[in-house]
Amino acid sequence: MHFKPEEILKTESHLGQIGLVATEGAKELVDRVDEYLRGWAGTQESFIVDSGCPRFSSGDAKGILNETVRGRDLYVFVDVGNYGCTYDLFGYSNHMSPDDHYQDLKRIIQAVGGKAHRISVIMPILYGGRQHKRSFRESLDAACMLQELQAMGVANLYCFDAHQSMVQNAVPLMGFDNIMPYYQVLKTLKKDFPDIVCDKDHFMMVSPDEGAMHRNMYYSSVLGVDLGMFYKRRDYTTIVNGHNPIVAHEYLGASVEGKSVFITDDIISSGESMLEVGRELKRRGAADIYCYATYGLFTGGLKDFDKAYADGMIKGVLASNLTYRTRDLQEREWFHEVDCSKYTAYLIAAVNHDVSVSNIIDPKDKVEALLEK
Template sequence: MLQRSQRVLETIPVGSLGLIPLKSCQQLGQQVNDYLVKWRHSSELEHKSNIAFTGYERDSYLIEAKTPRFGSGEAKGSLSDSVRGNDLYLMVDVCNYSLTYQLYGYTNHMSPDDHFQDLKRVIAAIGGKARRITVIMPFLYESRQHKRTARESLDCALALQELVAMGVENILTFEAHDPRVQNAIPLYGFETIPSTYQMVKGLLENVQDLQLDSEHMLVISPDEGGMSRAVYLANVLGLDMGMFYKRRDYTKLVKGRNPIISHEFLGEGIKGKDMIIVDDMISSGDSVLEVAGELKKRGAERIFVFSTFGLFTNGLNQFDEAYEKGIISRVLTTNLVYQTPELLKRPYYINCDMSKYIALLIDTLNHDVSISDLLDPYDRIQALVKKYEARQPILDD
């Protein structure tokens, strides 16, 4: 990671920094706040006493937002402090199903729809008084419904248009399922951010005997949709890549999808090599485990799964079984979405922390400085690999 001390941030901030993590994102928001407080207290910025930097150095940038609900399930948004003239960063995890509310006496788990409505309530509570609003939504709401097939809704595009109509200027998300959805709001800021650096770092920190060359390792895309991610990782690490494509039965619909008949492989030899399967999300996990099983049948050695979002919608039992059978060695996902305590205890699981990266993005944007160099982790990954091959410790730089 590029160090905060290496950033030259002497431009006047857009406004006094305010961080509003919704309840769904409180733990990650607290970690981001801790980095921001630490950096700005230790900063030797010569203009900190200038009136234009009022509120620059504080003990906390967190602003509490509440979204209480009535017994009928209706709700409202409220803020604990004034946000007039502030540069605000709202954080929301639309996949946090652990939160509940009472609905006519029943306990209801919050869905992505509930979280998105709460986000809009908080923006409404801001009431147009902020200098600028940026939404950090790691898992892009309704991003799996990003294109129309026959008579269908375009939920993600509509959601983006709703946000900018309410005054949001920038939207930051991670590994959008299809980045072309930004065409719905072409005149506003939209960034889809990779987690490649943190994934590679997590693997190198936890597995000591990797041979990072094309003779011993292969990058795998589980389907044609993930090709760009696999190509990028293969190029960065100097590896070859392969791809599976799904043969589907288009005469049937099962839970809204055409069932997969088989996975066909395209690529170089697999036998005796370690594999990195790269995907944007693990939903049920069926697809990635089927691909891992196919790789094992073809003679693959260890299999490492990289996925930005670990949703595990069908639980962890099938992953436990795959690990016990030696089909998978490690699973790496980020803390951008809710992680169950059970997942964090699994021996095969590696948690990749994204809080420092998010803090660096916020700190840079608050100064109205380009984040282009932060969005391409190529040089930072190369530095990691050199340290790893030289058997030097990989520090949290």
């Protein structure tokens, strides 16, 4: 870092005082970010703006700010993947969908009414991010979302490990940063598994598919280890659950025999692909297998991962705290959480004082220092 947040947060910013706004589902992350910012600023006063999106029993809602935000530099957090949030709908308990969270984000922006100095949105998992391109007669949800937020006066949007960051081309005049928590991942891996030897003879990276190659290439480059890849052979004649089913995983790369293998991706959805890759690597003689995804969704439940861990197929699964994690997941012995709250607080402190975030977005120096240590 070229700046110290404990120094700059004690100086006045021309962009206004920081204001953190948490939509339903993002409150846990915002609380932790606020704790870091208060510590650096040396104040007991919270940066969190008192707000809410109450709902009528019919399902209608409204955004409310319970204090003034005039002239403040606002950072509105939204976790569109938090299905653990519920609301009453005609007597039924309804789980919030990504659409519900996104609507609440827009309600909060409406409540601001143009009074803030600047509005930035921190949306770790990008709304509609998995539908980033048009192949047939399809919607382009992420692109439309970005254009809508730009029209509402949002100055910047910050996301983490977007499924496809090229969606930012929809808003070339709006700030868009796709942040990768490389350092936080490696720090957690080394802390929780201190016996790992990250050199070319004992360790290698494997990408679960061609789409995840860029993040695995980064790890292999900074670690100086070999990189392998699986190619997903799909049946393009049918569609199951919105996508073409995988027929087989074909491996390309150096031998994994006797090596510890680290597999990284942006999302673990059902986890079928990650586990199939793990099984194939074990068949090829891999030693310990570690998995990471920025967003551990586990839409198919945890039983398959429980079995894989019990059978010794996987050594551990890492995922960030940037989206909702169930209590059951957090209590699993094989689950290791990557905390990105301090990283997010660094970002906000820098942006609020117009400090370059290049070293925050590309933590190569910090990764090298970690490995030397």
